[in-house]
Amino acid sequence: MSLRRYDLNLLTVLEALLRHRNVTRAGREVGLSQSATSHALLRLRHMFGDQLLVQNGRRLSLTHRAEGILEPLVTVFELLQQVLDKKHFDPAASNRRFKVGTADYVAMMQLPQLLARLNEEAPATSVQLTWADNEIFRKLQSNQLDLAIIPQAASEEGELKSEFLFSDELVVIACQDHPEIGDTIDRDCFLRQPLVLFRRDYEGSRGNAEMQMLLAGLSPHIALLVPEFLLIPFALSGTRSVALLHRRLAERLAQNARLKILKPPFEATPLRMYGYWTKSAHADPAHKWFRGAIFASTRAETAVE
Known part of the structure; x- marks a missing residue:
């Protein structure tokens, strides 16, 4: 099929319609009247051979075809925005969405300061978070993510740009x-307790704490595996279980979760967290501004007082 057969200007209307699911709001966003937007929807239905939006009670709902169109269409528009912003980026005028892959405990530290800066400097800019998995470097290379904030991965450093952000140490919590x-815990006592452990739900997944125990030759009974760090402190409430957690998160939640924080009964190497992004994004002014904002938020929150 040749693109010349299609009015690509209609895609702007389509993207707004599928996001808002409302003809009036979509038209207002793209600068069209309600009648002109309704006419554009008729043309789009003919173009795609699908109703795209159907009446469901008092609301419009997406058809299966429209649901499959929305995400790639948003991605295309974001990539086009990057092209248009390549020579100049004005945060105050941008409505770009940045996508970041990281862990929940890192996001918890970043978000307050990052959102405060976005609200002040880039009120129409948005951030979409996704949790890091074994596909994170592929997602960076395919532009599904703008930035990853994850533990150091030396094997990928030649393919990507990176910057050290902060280090953190493991502690035992109970x-x-x-x-x-x-006030202390020895090796034998640690091994007697049921363990709550972080592990993502994909093949070969092992978190930092699990790897550190393997290196130390420890094999405690794992009573519970959870996919989010923030679940761990509260899972221990009223139990004999213990967990290994990053000190920054443990100290932040210790009072609310009624925790004691202890030095591990084995040598544990501090976790080093890095930001990763692609070489193609490195010189993009918008990306440069955003990673500066998010890195500054991370460093401000993890600064030693």
């Missing part, structure tokens, strides 16, 4: 009233 644990 309930304040744990019957066997005082």
Whole structure:
């Protein structure tokens, strides 16, 4: 099929219609009257051979075809925006969406300061978070992500740009009233306790804590595996279980989750967190501004007082 057969200007209207699911709001966004937007929708239905939006009670719903169109269409528009912003980027005038892959505990540290800066400097800019997985470098290279903030991965450094952000250490956490644990914990006591452990749900996934235990030759009983760090402190409430967690998160949640924080009974190498992005994005003014904003937010939150 030749693109010349299609009015590509209609795609701007389509993207707004599928996001808003409302003819009036979509028309307002693209500068068209309600009648002109309705006429554009008729042309789009003919172009795609599909209703795209159908009445469902008092609301419009997407058809299956429209649901499959929306995400790639948004991605195309974001890439076009990057092309148009290549020589100049004005945060105050941008409506670009940046996509970041990281972990929930890192996001928790970044978000307040990052959102404050976005609200002030780039009020129409948005951020979409996704949790890091074993596809994160492929997603960076295919422009599905703008930035990844993850533990150091030396094998990928030749393919990507990177910057060190902060380090963190492992600690043992347990309930304040744990019957066997005082102010310290030795190896034997640690191995007797049921363990709560972070692990993503994909083949070959092992978190930093699990790798550190393997290196130390420890094989405790794992009572619970969770896919989010933020679940761990609260899962220990009223139990004999213990967990290994990053100190920054443990200290932040210790009071609310009624935790005691202890030094691990084995040598653990501090976790080093890096930002990764593609070489093609490195000189993009919009990307440069955004990674500066998010890196500054991370460093401000993790600065040693």
